[in-house]
Amino acid sequence: MAPTFWCEELETMTAGELRRYEAPILAAQVEYLYAYSNYYRCVLDNAGIRPHEITCHEALEMVPFTEKKDLAQAQREGLLIGPHQCAPMDKIVRLVGTGGTSGKPMRIAWTREDVHAYSEMGARALWILGCRPGDLVVNCFNYSIYAGGVMDHMAFEHLGAAVLAYGVGNSRALLDLLADLPGDKCLYSTPSYAVRLAGIASEAGMEPRTLNVRKGVFSGEAGLQVPGYRQKIEKTWGMAAGDLYGVAELGCQSAECEHRNGMHFCGQGYVIAELIDPDSGAVKKMKDGETGELVFTSIRRQASPLLRLRSHDFVAVETSRCACGRTGFRFHTRGRSDDMFVVKGVNIFPTSIQEVLHELHPRLTGEFQVALDTPPPFDYAPRLLVEVSPGVPSSQHAALIRETEAVIRTKAAFAALVELVPQGTIASEHKTRRVLRNYKL
Numbered sequence: 271m272a273p274t275f276w277c278e279e280l281e282t283m284t285a286g287e288l289r290r291y292e293a294p295i296l297a298a299q300v301e302y303l304y305a306y307s308n309y310y311r312c313v314l315d316n317a318g319i320r321p322h323e324i325t326c327h328e329a330l331e332m333v334p335f336t337e338k339k340d341l342a343q344a345q346r347e348g349l350l351i352g353p354h355q356c357a358p359m360d361k362i363v364r365l366v367g368t369g370g371t372s373g374k375p376m377r378i379a380w381t382r383e384d385v386h387a388y389s390e391m392g393a394r395a396l397w398i399l400g401c402r403p404g405d406l407v408v409n410c411f412n413y414s415i416y417a418g419g420v421m422d423h424m425a426f427e428h429l430g431a432a433v434l435a436y437g438v439g440n441s442r443a444l445l446d447l448l449a450d451l452p453g454d455k456c457l458y459s460t461p462s463y464a465v466r467l468a469g470i471a472s473e474a475g476m477e478p479r480t481l482n483v484r485k486g487v488f489s490g491e492a493g494l495q496v497p498g499y500r501q502k503i504e505k506t507w508g509m510a511a512g513d514l515y516g517v518a519e520l521g522c523q524s525a526e527c528e529h530r531n532g533m534h535f536c537g538q539g540y541v542i543a544e545l546i547d548p549d550s551g552a553v554k555k556m557k558d559g560e561t562g563e564l565v566f567t568s569i570r571r572q573a574s575p576l577l578r579l580r581s582h583d584f585v586a587v588e589t590s591r592c593a594c595g596r597t598g599f600r601f602h603t604r605g606r607s608d609d610m611f612v613v614k615g616v617n618i619f620p621t622s623i624q625e626v627l628h629e630l631h632p633r634l635t636g637e638f639q640v641a642l643d644t645p646p647p648f649d650y651a652p653r654l655l656v657e658v659s660p661g662v663p664s665s666q667h668a669a670l671i672r673e674t675e676a677v678i679r680t681k682a683a684f685a686a687l688v689e690l691v692p693q694g695t696i697a698s699e700h701k702t703r704r705v706l707r708n709y710k711l
């Protein structure tokens with residue numbers, strides 16, 4: 271029988287059943303960490319916590335958060351992985367780096383069992399998205415160091431899809447390849463790369479819809495859930511575009527089902543997710559409409575398990591049962607909490623700018639960057655670089671700038687100094703940075 275990654279038993283559990291199922295796995299992970307990780311032994315000792323006390327999700331709330339920068343510091347001091355390494359080197363079979371949107375890449379280690387768990391969770395998420403054995407996937411994430419390349423490639427393979435390892439760069443040749451490959455294809459990339467690739471296709475006189483890329487699996491950036499952005503990509507390519515979410519340290523563990531009502535968390539049995547207030551760190555109850563930052567704990571990891579890793583991803587959650595039958599929480603990403611900035615007391619997320627700029631499509635491509643040129647407080651109007659479509663004559667640019675500034679002021683609630691830049695100058699092949707902090711603190 272063909273494998274299925276619809277894990278009905280786990281994905282339809284109630285929250286209480288899931289907690290009871292995961293509690294002993296969590297307890298074993300904490301005992302393992304205390305025995306083998308110098309880092310977490312110190313963290314727990316310093317917090318006055320005995321490992322045998324962490325026997326349930328509620329007890330986990332006592333444990334201090336892990337910040338990526340704390341782990342990265344040990345690597346800067348010369349350690350290959352860091353003091354949170356638990357498995358010996360002869361059990362470690364893969365290293366990847368995290369990063370892309372901020373900071374220096376941090377090395378993450380994986381044993382054979384860890385790699386299998388990553389693939390298993392990833393395949394579950396891809397199954398939710400409608401990927402199936404028989405799909406032909408072109409992976410346009412960076413294979414150099416990052417998890418989106420080789421790790422996600424393996425998750426697609428684990429599912430049973432055929433994956434073409436394209437990587438980044440040479441977009442023109444990619445278009446020729448897509449034209450050459452017979453049958454329907456699935457594109458795996460950031461959403462902004464799909465926009466950029468469509469622009470390159472149009473410049474080359476190619477119609478993206480004719481390339482038969484009928485599925486898009488998008489990851490690495492918030493934005494696909496912004497109304498209008500997904501529809502634009504779907505219309506341009508003639509594809510169904512779905513959102514996949516993960517953090518490189520723990521794997522891809524969330525994805526949208528066909529009902530497109532948020533991403534289902536599907537890391538049951540491997541990863542525990544919590545919702546916290548990003549300022550106070552207090553745990554929030556998962557209930558419809560609640561917002562906060564996601565925090566993740568690995569519970570079945572060997573090489574370098576992580577307790578309460580702050581994702582800095584800010585989300586809104588839903589807990590009602592989905593028509594697909596899944597009962598776990600779903601969420602909509604609002605952006606990275608470290609991408610949020612405050613202008614004259616108003617919290618601004620890049621996704622809210624994206625939503626507003628969409629109104630000026632097709633004159634604007636929708637790609638943008640905010641430039642914060644001096645340190646906070648931001649009591650000035652930041653520069654907002656927006657891509658203008660090539661068809662707009664320069665005689666109309668001044669009026670378009672005024673119009674964009676007015677829309678940002680009324681709908682995104684802050685004043686910006688808009689600058690127009692040519693199409694193709696902002697969206698990158700990797701993750702597109704939406705907020706440029708051009709200052710040193």
Ligand SMILES: [Zn+2]
Nearest residue numbers: 527529592594
């Ligand atoms: Zn669903």
